Amino acid sequence: MKLCMIGLRGHHGYVLDGLKLLPEIKVTGIGSGCEDDISPLKAKCEALGHNPKTFTDYRQMLDDEKPDIVCVDGPFELHAEMCVEALHRNINVFCEKPISLTITDLERVRKAFNSTSTVHLASMVGLRYAPAFMTAWKEVKNGAVGKVKMITTQKSYKLGKRSEFFKKRSTYGGTIPWVGSHSLDWIYWFSGSKFKSVYASHDSSDNFDLGDLEITSLYQAVMENGVLASGNIDYLRPASAPAHGDDRVRVAGTEGVIEVMGGKVNLMNASGNREIECKPDRQIFADFVHHVQGKSISLVDAEQTFDLTEACLLARESADSGKVMFFKK
């Protein structure tokens, strides 16, 4: 199978990691889709034994290489356009999340996807695949906490040094879509339900001269199945902290509470209070490819990708407007 890669702004590393497990995939073309320097990606591909051609025009690449799969990791504001171009060529799309920074663009991708038939599209919800979250999710699905009632989540990052594009809403999209997307995906995935409503706040003051970037955000969602869910998101994790992120999920149900914190899983229910051993399951890009190959069903599909993107954008709109946003049935 042939793979082309557009851009290196986000989590294209998932693809590079997956390639080690997928000898049947050949990277035939790469391009940044913008003025970003593509040479670091080229070096990484070569280190893995691939020798892709470099393209300045990604459309040309798709036309020339006719890849089976494209990895979209270009400028955030071009995700949607790149998805549409790939879908129009019937190419399977593995795209950085969120796949769009506006509802209009999201609808363009949805329309393009609906005009295809067998194409697979998924966004890079990599934290589903992190062993602690995967382990906790399996426990919840197996009924370890009974009926799920409330899900609370946290994303806290070190700010570090941020590229220029983080400073503008038009090129960054916002902290809710960028960081919060992981958290919104957790509540969507753990609840097993679509969104009913969302309310959010965010704040770009005291953001260390990063322009529009929101340094904090809170959101609260009601899911269609009645689960209450929330997330707190910040870039305030001190440089002295032990890891880049402090990712957390807590799921409270009628028969127990399970919690992911510090990469560990703790479960309290009628059987006691104990740590659960975290087991890796599958690699995110391998999961995508195996789905395309018909070998297994991916953890994430196009419908989920659209739902998550919509949730990000409506939560952001709520934070901008101060209004509670409702999802269309």
Added chain:
Amino acid sequence: MKLCMIGLRGHHGYVLDGLKLLPEIKVTGIGSGCEDDISPLKAKCEALGHNPKTFTDYRQMLDDEKPDIVCVDGPFELHAEMCVEALHRNINVFCEKPISLTITDLERVRKAFNSTSTVHLASMVGLRYAPAFMTAWKEVKNGAVGKVKMITTQKSYKLGKRSEFFKKRSTYGGTIPWVGSHSLDWIYWFSGSKFKSVYASHDSSDNFDLGDLEITSLYQAVMENGVLASGNIDYLRPASAPAHGDDRVRVAGTEGVIEVMGGKVNLMNASGNREIECKPDRQIFADFVHHVQGKSISLVDAEQTFDLTEACLLARESADSGKVMFFKK
């Protein structure tokens, strides 16, 4: 000084604990203010060397005993009336939180308080005085996390066995006012700011046949000073869990993050990542009495008590109505 005690539904234990430190206080009268059996309170007072008279009519008790201080811990729906009766007699009031279950009753208490001059009124925000929260609060006030940007809190309780009055909104008030009041008080206290707006959700389904009782709740507040704050509240803590409650506060600021969890305090800032030793400060009822005696300023006053009660009631109204509620300036 003379003390009378009305009721034993909540945290009158704070008073009993405080009496051990306050030999100058004599309990002269007790009454339940309703059909509740007062004998357990009588026994506890006697064990501490007091020999109070028992009254069936608490107004009669206030008239006959003319106490300096009254502890109000009767039926939740009568807190406000009992406060008003005490305030009309110029008696200092130490009242279970929230001091009212309706905005109308809250305004009655406020009016009665405003017609007095030197009376002290405070509600039982006991978790301010718990060593871990007190220690964290002092660190925040001393600038350990820089400018406070976001405060997230948790209250999770074991459901246990609940009295009949928990089953009705009219006698319980709701999980936001009862349990959430602690959490709303933390964000008010740690932010050092009044409330600007609040949005909340709650859910009484799957509540183990407890009528109106909401088993879960989430809220999100914006403070006047721009701090974003939230709370997750539930009664889903399993019986197997190590303690009754899992109380948490996390404060993220421009220079660090401090967190209270499991009775411990952790601080991350430029000086590193470490546990902070928790030191007790003062006892809540002793703090109240010392304020009345003019010896020191209490951590909580009437204005704060009114603000907190209003926050509880507007958050509950938001959860009932689905609307964002705004506070009057």
